Amino acid sequence: MADFNKVLTPGNPDKGELNVVIEIPTGSNHKIEWDREHACFMLDRVEPMAFAKPCNYGFIPQTLDEDGDELDVLMITDQPLTTGIWMKAKILGVMKFVDGGEVDDKIICVPEDDRNNGDAYKTLEDLPAQTLKQIEYHFNHYKDLKKPGTTEVKAFEGLDSAKKVIAASIERYLEKHPELKVKKGMEEVADQAKEAVKETVKAVKKAVNG
Secondary structure (H helix, E strand, O other): OOOHHHHOOOEEHHHOEEEEEEEEOOOOOEEEEEEOOOOEEEEEEEOOHHHOOOOEEEEOOOOOOOOOOOOEEEEOOOOOOOOOOEEEEEEEEEEEEEEOOEEOOEEEEEEOOOOOOOOOOOOHHHOOHHHHHHHHHHHHHOOOOOOOOOEEEEEEEOHHHHHHHHHHHHHHHHHHOHHHHHHHHHHHHHHHHHHHHHHHHHHHHHHHHO
16 A cells, blocks of 8 residues: 555645645444554444444545644535545635544645535535534544543634645654655746746747737
């Protein structure tokens, strides 16, 4: 199996686009997690069926949340997705969440190309209110049988807030992987150079045709 943190980047969050790896399908009570050390998926535990996931659950590669794990994603689709696939996603917002006193935010996404609903979900407000209510209830209560009162959904916030959470998580990952930080910096310089060349070519053409 590929090591997703090596073969994938986070995507382009500045443009509202992400690469997302799916861990848990909608409707599953299996708490499947990406094992970073062994670069494979593991079954961490079996949850009570009453607390099966109300949506697909996954992560953004090359990120670290404040709890030390990859930044989590709640992926909204009509049908369950399969553990181990990766996909391009569109950011809608973020669920601000605390688990056992630690910040454990969840980015809310939909597929980048969803032709079934005509890409109807463009902002958090486009999602059915009942969908958000079910997600909120699940994460407020899914640990009640073992650790009641340890989880709390603080708020649902939009795209700008989600981008800030993602940017901070990418920066944490780069701090632990300085070689990637150097590579990212070089790529940004190269991209800037390409844009500068394009603008120069446009200016020359305009002057010639002028």
